[in-house]
Amino acid sequence: MRPAVWPVAALLIGYPVWWALGLGGLAVVVLAVPMAVILWRRRPIRVPKGFGLWLLLLAGYLISAVTLAETPDGTYGDLSPGRITGYLVRLAVYASLLVMVVYLGNLSLDELPQLTLVRMLGVLFITTVAGGLLGVLAPGFQFTSPLEMVLPGWIGDNSFVRNLIHPTAAQVQHVLGHSSPRPEAPFEWANAWGSNVSVLVIWFVVGWWAYGGPYRRAMAAVLIVAAAVPIVYSLNRGLWIGLAISAAYLALRGRPLLVGAAAALAGAAFFLSPLSAIVAQRIDSPHSNDIRAFTVSSTVRVAATSPLIGYGNTRNAFGNQRTITTGKTRWCEECGHPPLGSDGQLWLLLISQGFAGALLYVGFFAGAVRRFWRDRTPIGQAGTLVMILVLFYMLVYDGLISALSLYLISFALLWRNA
Template sequence: MTGPAWPIAALLVGYPVWWALGFGGLSVILLAVPMAVILWRRRPIRVPRGFGLWLLLLAGYALSALMLSEMPPDTYGDFGAGRLIGYGMRLALYVSVLVVVLYLGNLTERELPQLRLVRMLGALFVTTVAGGLLGVLAPDFSFTSPVERLLPDWIGGNPFVQNLIHPTAAQTQKVLGYASPRPEAPFEWANAWGSNMSVLLIWFVVGWWVYGGRLRRALAVVLLGLAAVPIVYSLNRGLWIGLGLAALYLVVRVGGRTRTAVCAAAATGALVFALSPLSALVAQRLDNPHSNDIRAFTVSATIRAATHSPVIGFGNTRNAMGNHRTITTGKTPWCTGCGHPPLGSDGQLWLLIITQGFTGAVLYVAFFAGAIRRHWADRSPIGLAGVLVMGLVLLYMFVYDGLVTPLILYLVSFALLWRNSP
């Protein structure tokens, strides 16, 4: 694609290439540079309502750097390169997604039609389905990316960085009491795959079904059927709840024949699923809520730590002393499940609380809640979908870390809503 819309096409449609190179979600930092250049050349720059909230969020995160060397009670860790790298990458990502929003909002409909942007997200949905199937069929697939080969060990060896630059098909976890793969390709974590799948599925339906012809709709049915397999095998309760609430949202907000069609599609899908072997896997997952104890421990530890810097947080995560099973830490022959859970790792809300204090969490919620309030009256397909995504953002912040790729998709969805307003 030529013209000023090429950077967003490179990000969304070209994402599989970025993933294979080892950039993955970090590609948004690179592509934010040409986006910023395009913005600079077309001053004055339009800004959306709520823009000030994100600026305050950024300012708060900059201030939180003052606390990087501090250690709240009942946590441990060294103030070194790892902590600084994590802080710097998060700051760069927060700035980059803001550039993406401004860039998209300042492109004209002629330069980037709304439907084209929606279908770019649909293309990434197809990539996500393919990655999910890869995770189910070849869960051990992984390779060393070019970026991983080039980075020095003191950077590439950082666990946060390693997850971003090392392409893998799936995470193998004992969610069901035994080792089972959870798809994550082409994203950084299995939970990121779940969050992104739900957001991209919404835009895929808009672009391929609502605005699609007969052929697109036929292909959409096939792709949605294929998507059901990795969605179930992801063992991702947050994703399942999000999709259920999305269906309920549509039933409530649309009317007439559209509501009837949504109900019929949901009933048909539920019946097919109940009769398939996938239903047994879901039942097994619901019978094994082992992660609840881990989440309860890390969330409570995060809140306790944040009370020691409630306004600006600590700039980055810290490791908790002990875990949900023992007051000791570290793996031993008699406690292979013991470890050092990082605070804020169970959801964007908790990450914000530990890194930016309760102030950062309030600003984040206000930004997305404000978008829902302003655009609630927009009943166009893009308006309904955008408000739905904003609602999922507020749901997922309790269970999913927004960084890296989920936050990109959240903000692209926000930009679609902004562009759709009169």
């Protein structure tokens, strides 16, 4: 392995170590430092088309800091260390991802071949499946990370930060009317696991099936069947829809045999197991729809009062979809006023950066779909599919932190392929 490739390998192959340390997705912030140093020594630096949109997104987020102390109508809460910490974490992530994309694009194909990067993502898929199975079999598994031990309480006790630094195997929620584990290891939360596994399986199929021999293809078939278990137990409707979009896309782009093989394997695992009953229960339990409808409509209304720069971070809404008198109790620690901007990256951008920030984000990824649609290589088609999934997932998933890292690594693969 060439010396300049080690930060990339450390991020993707070494992800379980970062998770155990309490950094997880924040590893990209740490590794952006050596990436920036190496880039500086390699001047001049190439940048991709669309780079200006991400720079404007970052600049807009910097400007939005001036509204952090504001409390728009329909929300409550004063400027607090938690709000500032959340803002700074997101700012660091946005800047680090910019460095990462430029770094990947400036490594030569001799230093980092495309297939090597794809297979690094495939290794992370295997890690994700293992974490998902851990969440199904041992949902109570968790531990205090080294980072959590050393952080002061006023930072570590922030709910957003705690999700990032406290390793857990699963989120136990009452989605079906009773306690149900939703896998999340080695990522921040269950929805992040769902988004990430759907992106990583695409690159796994490219590296192990499209460019794989008999051994790799057999391994791919076994792992995809194994992945079906945590995918169903995740109770993640967004993930299920994302997989359906992926299948439709592959059929459209002329790979029906691959779609048929994957569908046959997944179908066998599904119908010959108790998994089908779990899916039926989840479809019959759409209680989160009301919560999403309330937070999304409230987010749009609040964002309209600062359409150009937003409010820098999320805000807590008065009440929820049922009442204005809601809060945490001893029997429901997760009950309370839902944070606006927590139901998808689009809604987070609307409240934190206004409509202008949301348009820049959409423009960046939609522009990638337009530019790379004609690339019919396996890597080109896979990367374009990920860009399409980004535009869907922004409606239902918060992209920070690990998910957005995978989106932009996929963008870098497209850029390098061109």
